[in-house]
Amino acid sequence: MTEVRTLKVALLGCGNVGAQVARILIEDADALAARTGARLELSGIAVRNVNAKRDVELPQELFTTDADTLVKDADLVIELMGGIEPARSLILTAIQNGACVVTGNKALLAQDGPTLYEEADKAGVQLSYEAAVAGAIPILRPIRDSLSGDRITRVLGIVNGTTNFILDQMDSTGAQFADALAEAQRLGYAEADPTADVEGHDAAAKAAILASLAFHTRFALENVHCEGISNVSAADIAAAKDAGFVIKLLAIAEKLTDADGGEGVSVRVHPTLLPREHPLAAVRGAFNAVFIEAENAGELMFYGQGAGGTPTASAILGDLISAARRLVLGGPGRTETTTGHVPALPIDAALTSYYIGLDVADQPGVLAKIARLFADHGVSIEIMRQTIHRDAESNVETAELRIVTHRASEAALAATVEAVKGLDVINSVTSVLRVEGV
Amino acid sequence: MTEVRTLKVALLGCGNVGAQVARILIEDADALAARTGARLELSGIAVRNVNAKRDVELPQELFTTDADTLVKDADLVIELMGGIEPARSLILTAIQNGACVVTGNKALLAQDGPTLYEEADKAGVQLSYEAAVAGAIPILRPIRDSLSGDRITRVLGIVNGTTNFILDQMDSTGAQFADALAEAQRLGYAEADPTADVEGHDAAAKAAILASLAFHTRFALENVHCEGISNVSAADIAAAKDAGFVIKLLAIAEKLTDADGGEGVSVRVHPTLLPREHPLAAVRGAFNAVFIEAENAGELMFYGQGAGGTPTASAILGDLISAARRLVLGGPGRTETTTGHVPALPIDAALTSYYIGLDVADQPGVLAKIARLFADHGVSIEIMRQTIHRDAESNVETAELRIVTHRASEAALAATVEAVKGLDVINSVTSVLRVEGV
Numbered sequence: 001m002t003e004v005r006t007l008k009v010a011l012l013g014c015g016n017v018g019a020q021v022a023r024i025l026i027e028d029a030d031a032l033a034a035r036t037g038a039r040l041e042l043s044g045i046a047v048r049n050v051n052a053k054r055d056v057e058l059p060q061e062l063f064t065t066d067a068d069t070l071v072k073d074a075d076l077v078i079e080l081m082g083g084i085e086p087a088r089s090l091i092l093t094a095i096q097n098g099a100c101v102v103t104g105n106k107a108l109l110a111q112d113g114p115t116l117y118e119e120a121d122k123a124g125v126q127l128s129y130e131a132a133v134a135g136a137i138p139i140l141r142p143i144r145d146s147l148s149g150d151r152i153t154r155v156l157g158i159v160n161g162t163t164n165f166i167l168d169q170m171d172s173t174g175a176q177f178a179d180a181l182a183e184a185q186r187l188g189y190a191e192a193d194p195t196a197d198v199e200g201h202d203a204a205a206k207a208a209i210l211a212s213l214a215f216h217t218r219f220a221l222e223n224v225h226c227e228g229i230s231n232v233s234a235a236d237i238a239a240a241k242d243a244g245f246v247i248k249l250l251a252i253a254e255k256l257t258d259a260d261g262g263e264g265v266s267v268r269v270h271p272t273l274l275p276r277e278h279p280l281a282a283v284r285g286a287f288n289a290v291f292i293e294a295e296n297a298g299e300l301m302f303y304g305q306g307a308g309g310t311p312t313a314s315a316i317l318g319d320l321i322s323a324a325r326r327l328v329l330g331g332p333g334r335t336e337t338t339t340g341h342v343p344a345l346p347i348d349a350a351l352t353s354y355y356i357g358l359d360v361a362d363q364p365g366v367l368a369k370i371a372r373l374f375a376d377h378g379v380s381i382e383i384m385r386q387t388i389h390r391d392a393e394s395n396v397e398t399a400e401l402r403i404v405t406h407r408a409s410e411a412a413l414a415a416t417v418e419a420v421k422g423l424d425v426i427n428s429v430t431s432v433l434r435v436e437g438v
Numbered sequence: 439m440t441e442v443r444t445l446k447v448a449l450l451g452c453g454n455v456g457a458q459v460a461r462i463l464i465e466d467a468d469a470l471a472a473r474t475g476a477r478l479e480l481s482g483i484a485v486r487n488v489n490a491k492r493d494v495e496l497p498q499e500l501f502t503t504d505a506d507t508l509v510k511d512a513d514l515v516i517e518l519m520g521g522i523e524p525a526r527s528l529i530l531t532a533i534q535n536g537a538c539v540v541t542g543n544k545a546l547l548a549q550d551g552p553t554l555y556e557e558a559d560k561a562g563v564q565l566s567y568e569a570a571v572a573g574a575i576p577i578l579r580p581i582r583d584s585l586s587g588d589r590i591t592r593v594l595g596i597v598n599g600t601t602n603f604i605l606d607q608m609d610s611t612g613a614q615f616a617d618a619l620a621e622a623q624r625l626g627y628a629e630a631d632p633t634a635d636v637e638g639h640d641a642a643a644k645a646a647i648l649a650s651l652a653f654h655t656r657f658a659l660e661n662v663h664c665e666g667i668s669n670v671s672a673a674d675i676a677a678a679k680d681a682g683f684v685i686k687l688l689a690i691a692e693k694l695t696d697a698d699g700g701e702g703v704s705v706r707v708h709p710t711l712l713p714r715e716h717p718l719a720a721v722r723g724a725f726n727a728v729f730i731e732a733e734n735a736g737e738l739m740f741y742g743q744g745a746g747g748t749p750t751a752s753a754i755l756g757d758l759i760s761a762a763r764r765l766v767l768g769g770p771g772r773t774e775t776t777t778g779h780v781p782a783l784p785i786d787a788a789l790t791s792y793y794i795g796l797d798v799a800d801q802p803g804v805l806a807k808i809a810r811l812f813a814d815h816g817v818s819i820e821i822m823r824q825t826i827h828r829d830a831e832s833n834v835e836t837a838e839l840r841i842v843t844h845r846a847s848e849a850a851l852a853a854t855v856e857a858v859k860g861l862d863v864i865n866s867v868t869s870v871l872r873v874e875g876v
Binding site for chain 1: 717
């Protein structure tokens with residue numbers, strides 16, 4: 001038998017995902033060694049409290065509070081601590097020591113990815129982060145490698161399971177946001193403080209990472225326009241349903257060309273109406289999916305579990321083995337290419353359709369007045385539908401008007417909505433939501 | 439400016455896909471060079487007839503009939519001739535000359551893949567074939583790399599667009615197979631001789647490739663049990679629809695453990711009932727999708743265009759750039775791992791559910807008789823539903839019985855169906871179809 005090399009693996013953090021990674025490294029050691037061509041030896045697990053209770057039973061002697069020493073002695077470092085520091089410093093130490101790094105830390109990557117990628121390039125080591133976006137779904141590698149000969153034009157992602165679960169609950173049961181959130185918390189799909197999920201911050205970090213890879217340009221969190229779902233009402237969902245749409249929180253990155261032929265990328269997160277027959281509309285519960293449009297490949301979709309200890313561990317292990325195989329074979333790791341240099345566009349430059357719900361006076365000439373106002377703002381109307389409700393007791397009639405526009409600039413749409421509010425025939429603007437996939 | 443290296447790319451074949459590959463290599467030369475770190479120079483296109491009419495206008499001086507000379511002078515060879523020879527010999531020549539090879543030739547890989555992989559390993563060059571399965575959909579790379587730390591338990595694939603189009607037509611319009619096939623031919627989704635598609639041979643070659651990667655073991659075409667869709671009737675589709683199912687031609691590869699703990703892989707292609715809410719059920723028209731179940735990742739699905747010149751060219755270019763980046767960086771290419779060595783199982787060992795449609799005598803005790811027969815064969819019934827039809831004129835009653843079984847061995851199910859045919863209360867067995875996803 002030939003001697004098989006051993007690679008030392010340092011694990012930083014032992015939460016939900018980390019504990020599963022440690023379990024798999026120990027339980028599947030033989031199978032992983034066969035696939036890698038080297039034994040992956042878990043050399044230690046850095047935690048804050050070595051005596052804390054874990055989800056998985058693991059050998060006590062692996063635990064240490066001395067992350068720094070652990071990292072300096074490792075060939076491969078898995079960072080699952082989350083947050084900015086000390087994760088950032090430990091990753092830089094690992095890179096400078098020539099170790100390959102695997103991380104799932106989307107917040108750190110969205111904030112400080114460029115520095116980390118650059119340091120990894122300089123050191124000739126791999127920095128992999130498949131687990132940072134859409135958990136178990138292989139999405140970053142397909143974008144980076146499989147689509148490297150194509151031009152991606154648009155990415156639409158359901159990349160936050162908590163908000164997809166809440167919106168799906170609202171859609172299927174008619175629940176209000178607060179009740180659906182409470183149900184998500186009860187089932188463990190939402191945290192006690194759900195802000196990062198429901199306000200779209202988590203999705204925004206993932207949008208920055210997706211946009212960077214899709215358009216070969218580094219985008220940071222500050223380039224992402226972000227709106228959450230806490231203002232989406234049961235009435236919005238019901239009206240969307242009635243019109244053949246479903247509401248999803250989408251992370252969107254798309255290339256736009258302005259009138260002068262200048263190119264830019266609009267990166268944004270917001271609640272979005274999708275036609276019910278769109279492939280993303282069928283993504284239910286806490287599942288994630290990323291829909292990609294590319295010039296040559298056409299439409300692609302990647303679907304799976306976006307969170308959870310075991311599914312996310314699968315993505316971490318995939319990155320780990322790819323890095324380990326490279327160490328075994330020798331030769332430098334692949335580097336990120338950022339050859340695009342397309343500017344990030346402000347939200348006003350985004351091109352989108354609007355769905356607008358209006359409570360209007362039921363009198364002749366109202367529709368003409370509203371249509372003229374849209375035309376004056378250069379916004380073209382695709383669908384306009386009026387429904388009259390008559391209260392059985394009072395006999396009072398109210399009119400509800402639903403408008404879906406053609407694609408127009410966000411700035412023109414926002415100006416139109418402002419102007420609509422000033423019309424004397426408008427009682428109230430009941431909802432304004434963006435539409436994709438039409 | 440630093441000197442950029444040039445890599446010579448030889449293209450073998452200039453059909454639908456080849457012409458698009460050539461076009462992209464020429465049109466996008468600058469963008470591809472930026473992403474690769476080297477210029478990809480199309481050094482020639484080997485064809486049988488240099489004067490044949492092409493889909494795309496390409497420089498006449500690129501065409502040659504001397505494939506051998508072209509290959510011997512190339513750094514990268516793209517083989518899109520199809521068929522076994524001369525494709526096989528040219529690929530071996532390329533490998534022996536140290537060139538990386540990209541191919542979409544599923545027939546060759548299914549028949550002779552092991553020899554080619556071995557030669558590529560020995561020579562330290564990459565042999566890539568993403569385009570051979572599910573066209574534009576990145577599926578092989580995710581299985582090989584992203585899921586390398588996981589254990590795939592099952593792969594269900596819609597990997598033939600022609601048959602998916604035909605079945606979708608039958609499902610949505612109620613058409614018979616022959617009419618749906620004629621429509622597919624009229625629209626260019628089926629060839630004049632549709633045998634390879636409708637009899638499942640194309641899907642079987644892809645099943646062998648998917649199974650080999652998913653289970654780290656080399657499976658050949660002879661390991662794949664194959665049934666096509668030419669016997670699927672409009673009545674089968676209607677009955678399935680009525681029971682909440684859709685019929686798809688699936689390529690299936692799944693790991694099974696027998697009573698003694700021995701493991702094996704069942705690889706098969708056959709028309710299959712899927713519940714309408716299954717993610718694969720929503721794959722319409724000529725689209726492809728591959729659904730994967732893995733121990734840690736859970737359920738994943740990859741969706742997109744499975745054929746067509748431009749989409750398939752996207753997959754070819756992705757492989758080409760990955761191989762070229764490796765040449766630029768230096769170091770050996772990755773090699774295939776075949777560490778599994780799990781045996782291929784015969785179709786009799788497959789575990790599946792059956793849907794059985796029976797035309798039975800409408801008399802007391804029939805259901806009990808049939809149920810007893812199933813129990814005697816060790817097959818458990820999940821759903822049994824009887825519908826009585828009364829002919830308005832003749833007043834004659836006929837009874838239709840539909841049975842869905844629990845999972846049982848193919849051998850037990852086949853024996854049960856044989857025995858059912860012998861029962862005196864059975865007029866005819868109207869359909870026998872396998873069921874997945876329940």
